[in-house]
Amino acid sequence: MKEFNVLDEAKKVFDIEIDSVQKVKKSLDKNFENIVEAILKCKGKIVFTGMGKSGYIAKKLASTFASLGTTSFFLHPSEAQHGDLGMVSKEDIVIAISFSGESEEILRIIPNIKKIGAYIIGISGNQNSTLIKKSDLTFVLPRIEEACYMKLAPTSSTTSTLVLGDAIAVVCAKIKAFKKQDFALFHPAGALGKSLISTVGDLMSTGKENAVVSQNDTFERALSEMCRTSLGMVNVVNDNGELLGVFTDGDLRRKLAEKVDIYKMRLDDIITKKPVTIRKDMLAVEALRIMIQGNKKVSVAPVVDENNKLIGSLCTKDIIKAGIVL
Numbered sequence: 001m002k003e004f005n006v007l008d009e010a011k012k013v014f015d016i017e018i019d020s021v022q023k024v025k026k027s028l029d030k031n032f033e034n035i036v037e038a039i040l041k042c043k044g045k046i047v048f049t050g051m052g053k054s055g056y057i058a059k060k061l062a063s064t065f066a067s068l069g070t071t072s073f074f075l076h077p078s079e080a081q082h083g084d085l086g087m088v089s090k091e092d093i094v095i096a097i098s099f100s101g102e103s104e105e106i107l108r109i110i111p112n113i114k115k116i117g118a119y120i121i122g123i124s125g126n127q128n129s130t131l132i133k134k135s136d137l138t139f140v141l142p143r144i145e146e147a148c149y150m151k152l153a154p155t156s157s158t159t160s161t162l163v164l165g166d167a168i169a170v171v172c173a174k175i176k177a178f179k180k181q182d183f184a185l186f187h188p189a190g191a192l193g194k195s196l197i198s199t200v201g202d203l204m205s206t207g208k209e210n211a212v213v214s215q216n217d218t219f220e221r222a223l224s225e226m227c228r229t230s231l232g233m234v235n236v237v238n239d240n241g242e243l244l245g246v247f248t249d250g251d252l253r254r255k256l257a258e259k260v261d262i263y264k265m266r267l268d269d270i271i272t273k274k275p276v277t278i279r280k281d282m283l284a285v286e287a288l289r290i291m292i293q294g295n296k297k298v299s300v301a302p303v304v305d306e307n308n309k310l311i312g313s314l315c316t317k318d319i320i321k322a323g324i325v326l
Contacts, residue, residue: 017155020147024144045072049080050077055074064166069176080112097124099125099157100129101126120134120137124140141164203284206311222234223252243310245275278291288316288326289326292326
């Protein structure tokens with residue numbers, strides 16, 4: 001086997017695929033605009049279908065469209081021939097992807113899709129293909145060189161189709177004014193979703209997990225309560241449950257450093273009386289910002305209501321553990 005430079009060969013693949021994407025970019029025309037307009041007017045679903053490598057691209061694009069607010073799913077053309085066409089309705093748009101435009105599995109379901117009444121958008125690299133001729137709207141990719149050294153394996157063609165589909169999805173989302181909050185709604189397990197949905201109330205410690213003492217309790221009781229939980233802080237409240245202040249492990253260290261007899265001190269003389277507080281309905285990411293970027297940087301903060309009554313406590317570690325970051 002002839003020796004060659006591995007990195008040089010890899011860079012050739014990048015160059016060929018980048019060139020292919022650039023060609024598709026330059027070929028964008030009225031057909032692209034018509035496809036976007038049709039999708040925006042669609043009252044049903046966007047159904048992607050493709051076979052082989054084109055099928056993988058179609059499946060990824062269906063996922064992208066769905067995550068950006070356009071109801072979409074992938075229909076396997078073979079399974080479609082055995083009942084899955086029942087998922088397609090006359091109000092839907094079917095986007096069929098085949099670089100050759102002659103994929104047998106795709107062409108077999110075209111007549112049935114037309115009988116159902118769904119709109120067909122064909123994406124192919126062959127202007128004279130059967131798929132293009134039988135589609136209601138089309139986009140024909142320009143002549144593309146595959147990055148495979150044998151010029152056989154679908155590489156540049158699939159990459160270009162993917163980028164084309166992503167462009168359609170993103171443009172549609174922007175026109176529909178799809179926002180971060182909308183994206184988060186469909187991605188509750190993702191970092192962004194958690195940041196835009198999770199509230200302080202979802203993550204705070206309450207009940208037995210919270211550390212609370214009365215203003216009339218002794219310092220020893222407060223210390224015992226703080227040690228009982230992993231908060232590193234104990235909340236001090238009055239008889240009405242209103243927050244008077246907090247006593248933290250940091251306060252304890254500072255008093256010990258002063259070499260005072262802390263067991264003889266009144267709790268009122270030790271607590272921090274104007275601590276950083278947060279509200280239950282606040283987004284957890286906003287609470288995290290207040291706690292670590294505010295004038296008083298804290299690792300735990302009491303959660304109070306509009307009347308300053310204690311509801312719970314929130315630790316920064318619990319926010320970060322939930323996958324929420326700034």
